[in-house]
Amino acid sequence: MLGRRVGARRGTAGRGAQAVWDRWARLVARHPGHALLGGGVVIAELTAPLASLQIGLPARHWWPSGTEAGAGLERLALVGGAGYVQPIHVAVEWPAGRRAVDPGALRALRAFSDSLRADPRVHDIRSLVDLPGGGRRSLLEYALLYEDLAGLRARRAGLLAPLLSVDGQVARLDVVLADSVSPLTAMDVVRKARGLAAQPGSLSSAHVLVGGYVAENVDVQADLAGAFPLVAAWIFGATAVVLGFVFRSVLIPLKAILLNAASVSAAFGLVVLVFQKGHGSALFGSPGASEAVFAAVPVLLFATLFGLSMDYEVFLLGRIAEAYRPTGENDAATSDGLAASAGVITSAALLMIAVFGVFAFSRVPVIQLLGFGLAAAVLLDATVIRLVLAPALLHLAGRWNWWPGVRGR
Template sequence: MRRERREAGQPVTQEPFGGFGSRSVRRARLVVGLTFVFSLLACWYAVGLTQRLSPGGWTPPSADSVRAEAVLASEFRAGPPQLILLATAPDDSVDAPQASAAGRDLTRRLAADGRIAWVNSYWQHPLPSLRTKDADSALVLVRLRGDEQAVREAAGDIIDRFTGARGPLRVSASGAAAVLDETERLSDEGMRYAEFVAVPLVLLILLWVLGSVTAALLPVVVGVIAVAATTAFLRLLDTTTEVSLFALNITTALGFGLAVDFSLLLVSRYREELAAGCGPERALRRTLLGAGRTVAFSAVIIAASLCALLLFPLPLLRSLAYGGATVVCASAVGALTVLPALLVLLGDRLDRWDVFARLRRPERAVSAGAWFRLARAVMRRPALVSVGALALLVLLAAPVTQVRLGMYDDRILPASSPVAETSQRLRAEFGSQWVDAASVVLPREPGAMSGSGSVAEAVADPALDAYARRLAQVPGVRRVDARTGTYRDGRRTAPPNASSGRFAGAGGTWLSVIPDGDDPLSPQGSRLAAALRAVPAPGPALVGGPGARLADTEHVLAGRLPAVVGVTVLVTFVLLLAFTRSVLIPVKALVLNALGLAATSGILVAVFQQGHLAPLLGDVTAGGITDVVVPSLMFCVTFGLSMDYEVFLLSRIVDEHRRGSDTETAVAVGLQRTGGLFTSAALVFATVMAALALSSLVLLKLIGVGLALAVLLDCTVIRALLVPAVMRLAGRANWWLPRLGRRKHRPAPSPTPVPAAPMEAP
């Protein structure tokens, strides 16, 4: 093996990949059999994973807003209701005897459910704020026990049991728990629909690209193995920490995309070596020595960039980091072990059943290939192409300057959803006080109270009164309700009433702040929460509510973002430096990747915040905001896939240059060898993602459209145009490396000249 490597001109550092492949070749049946058993066990272990995962994880667990809600629930049996039941009497008033009896019965049944912490209904406490002015509808507010998983399960069951016709009342559901339950249902429905549409299209693309039914199934096999391993790992991880449901959906798509990428690269290189005159075993070893090294480097770069998300203390992003890194490693290991073993077992049957054989064009020489000619054309006018492509990317990125960060609420649901309809009625008929109110909690400090521990001993009435007046003076506050009365514009407008006792407890006191607007999960809500926290309080104060949750999430993301970006850039630069033995090429890759991400973000803002393309996608604006967590989600997946395509292209360019070709020839040959590969891989991934746009859930539409556009933009404007143009402008500087880190490379002779490009773009 060492002598063969010297004869092939391969560097000694590539030995692990060749040895890895040799072991797979010698034990092909054993490798395939063990992998099959492992996949079955992993699938069995992961059964029921979806029901165990959390639909939340968007807010740091240690945030003040989370602590405020916990204190409200434990000390005051208060806090925002997680489930709001709207009871309507279509033919009468909710105060009519029959409707009133049905309302009391509904309240009694709910209060008897052990999963419910408290119930506050109009028929239990006949407050005017719990009934419409025309008395045709009333509210039942429900707070559930347990964590997010328990709340979601209980809410789904309660909605099924208590909504619909109940005698003279018609009951429908809204609230955060109802939105989560409906989101999960629509998410599962959208994913199944997307799979039904995408799978046949993906198989057709793979059949066309790989040229046979057998070869087309290989990426699917590697993808299934990677996804099975990842779901089993997430199931194990769920026993120790919170794992987000969205992380499962995203890592599944990422694993399938990477499986296609790695498999296309290896199968294409294997066929190339066979065409150069190598026997099957030697062709496989040379494939793993060259393309195997590329796959390994690509996997390490993607996994490292995903692991940077661990710096964010959000369960959603951390579980995405765990699952993403796992699926990347599983895809790479499957491609480097199982795929070679399958190639050995298939032998000459790899190319059987080419259903598109009659439609294929005759093979052409490398120098006559479409990608080769495109690269030459770009490099004849590199400055013009660079300016034009950069202008296009800047134009697409321009809407980013108008981004409005917030959090999605019930408006991500389709208008036809019963939960969305109920939520709209709540806003129109009851205002925002039960959904959008902020909570200011003044908990008792340990040792600060003596005697009976009454609220009066904890916070004197004059101090609480002055604090409530100051809160009522904050711009954007409509009303403040406290134990001492109701306040507007810095004045007390009403004394305490019968319901004011709910603001008192042995653990301190709290105040309800009703905002002017009806969108607390927007930038205005975040600014209002910051203003409330800036008001001097008579003791330690915790501010909760939707706006406070948004402010806490924004604060964490903004504070950690520089570290995440810095770690990602540094690790990627070092790995690309080791891979290419060049300083400029990694810098170029990072800059172009950033431009692609900016352009994709601009498109998403234009479509999903500003409402462009509404005739095509429907109303997808979701309140005219961009969710504050979505950019991080898009960054991790898009950055990884884009760098994956970059490594594929650079591997062939660098190899060709080390064989003695000049920069222009190396770039043209590298693009010809890999252009069809990463374009086909991007087309497969874009097809899977674009199918999500058929979902009725705005979040799935955004993720699907965003990722599809990102990979298509990357493989066309950036890889096909900007990379050749920039490398042509840089010339010899592409290969500059300080002498301290330089190492001599023996030029690796190219294989026997190949008369045709085996992977021409379809």
């Protein structure tokens, strides 16, 4: 119904904004080297904290603050019982024909338990050779106790049920960590337990499994670390092929991958600086340094941010290529394309920052890290990357941007 009247009038604000972008594009065109240097320094400074990235469970506040679960954990810590909430579970399965209560098996369990108990990070161990009450018993006492296993089950079913399977082949050990041990350090205890179980010795004939919440995160971290190079290679390869085909260029896909990686790296650096190291985390309701970043956060941030960054890259390159094809003038096309697309890029970025920024104030730490990282990356990508570094590189590369297609003048 409106027809040509839609957008017929550009308000004063619209003309003023376009004039600003025109002046900015001409400024970058006159000084591409300075723009590249200045933008590169900013990205390098923000990326520097990434060198100290620590992947793992946060040291504190990994339960949502202000919730009943979080309050309960704090109360348990005050009375010295927080370690009992998430113990490390160890299952020792003996081969057919052997029982976990045989003298040799009990001796192996005691040696394994003593090795873990010697670690100052371990507060207590509950197992067939570490029964509560009565002080520390000898192996002979335990062997006599388990001699009449059926009678013991009948008399004290609640004692054996959590520690011994019905067939008697699987024994369970619960390793309770000290309240002062952070979840990140607890992951090291899991690795130590697995290392002890793998050593040649009396447990060699048994199948030892270390599980629990902390062990689960150790495994997830290892799986994500193993899959990340493949994910990165797939994303880089797909990006290079698609952009190379669309723009008939070798340099443009390489530049896009480099700049997108720079944007993601700078966002990672900010996450490390603010949350892992705690500089400014109070602004987002996080009281103190987390000392580590959830393993899933870097992978999710990388995949999501690379896609978002590519959107802005295509916005910019599409307008530049559109202006370049009729004339073959690289510098003029870059300036015109930047001036024409800068408003769209920054407006879209502001919308995304507003959406992601809300999650930076979440009470759930993993959501908070993702929200902050996404908002920071979009801000950097729509300003330093797309308005400074990308056009500066295009100006400096000149006609080689479009090789092996028509290179123009």
